[in-house]
Amino acid sequence: MKDQAATGGGPEADVPRRLSTREAAQRLGVKPETVYAYVSRGQLSSNRAPGGRGSTFDAAEIEALARRTGRRTPAAPTPGDLVFRTGITLIEDDHCYFRGVDATKLARRYTYEEVAEWLWTGTLRAGVRFAAPAETLAAARRAVDALPAHSGSTDRLRVAVVAAATADPLRFDLAREAVLAAARSLVPTLVGALPVVADGPSAAEGAPEASDAGLARQLWPKLTARPADEPSVAALDTALALLIDHDLAASTLAARVAASARAHPYAVVSAGLGVLEGPLHGAASGLAHRMLTEVLERGSAAPVVADHLRTGRRVPGLGHRLYTSEDPRARTLFALLARMPRAAGALAAARDVVTTTARHAPLHANVDLALAVLSVSCGMRPEAGETVFAVSRTAGWIAHALEEYGERPLRMRPSGQYGGPRPPQPLPAPPGEPPR
Structure with a gap:
């Protein structure tokens, strides 16, 4: 038996620890009003604080609610701190959850498009398919076809995003439904703009681009010359669904910074793609x-x-x-x-x-x-995984943009810690001339 002094024993150890309203709100990452809302819904119990001012809450009960809701205790903020409160992805106890649902179960059960819709809206739309507008797809293909033959898939995707943006005169509309409409057309546009692998099945044979074909089947001939079979396409579709989001990865942070500056969704995706190409991330x-x-x-x-x-x-x-x-x-x-x-x-x-x-x-x-x-x-090129990653994560970047558009704009302004020469310094001069 351990020493009571070492374990905090004694009569006081049997008394459940109580938190004030402010402490409970900080632990849950919410406002004090939300704490009382949890009480009214029966999710928390409260006791009147000594003296009748305010309420106290059971610390263990608060911890349990924090685990259920995916809230994280924010560090005490200081000016310039970046605090991200998100309801998209939680990584906890070696599991990954999308909106509180096990991401692996979602990916095994539903298609990439269905999981994307779930992430964007919180509503599962069974059988949903994304379709690229003909004019937008044509513009993206022309831009991609103009690239040098040695261009990589991420080069092509970046160019396709820019072309799709220029084809959308309403891209600056950041209303939720407008952003969702742009997302539903952008993802299939990226896939449709990629060239078919040489000697592979044509787009019509291997992955018809009509709305009745799932995105994984559309993407297949852009990755390999081998004919598609159901188990392989199912594995590709599951990979797409699994990779949609993974908390605040580097590319997602870049996307949120762009959204914080109220960049349109195409620019948000461009920001994510710029980071994704690094060998430590998507590549x-x-x-x-x-x-x-x-x-x-x-x-x-x-x-x-x-x-x-x-x-x-x-x-x-x-x-x-x-x-x-x-x-x-x-x-x-x-x-x-x-x-x-x-x-x-x-x-x-x-x-x-x-x-x-x-x-x-x-x-x-x-x-x-x-x-x-x-x-x-499946006979794909080495960069195929990067392509799958980029196409899939596009939906995640849009999900984070939708969240960020609801936050205070330009809130991400960290302070730099200057380490250069202390002023005043003399004006620089060309080599060989004395400083002025």
């Missing part, structure tokens, strides 16, 4: 793709992992700062890939990488490794 799956290809060529993960460790490089597709065990998105995709005979080799290579690396460091698979298994097994 990470391409590194994992190349690694798996090398493992398959060499017949074992051991020499490939050894090369990475010898040169001081991280092993791609492993570890995630937000999860202590395997990324739940990766686990969901691996389960689908295990049902695809064509994925057996790449899946075995991925497991070999995880097992081999575990001898050196206890790292678990993340979604980039699962995306790499999908891209390798």
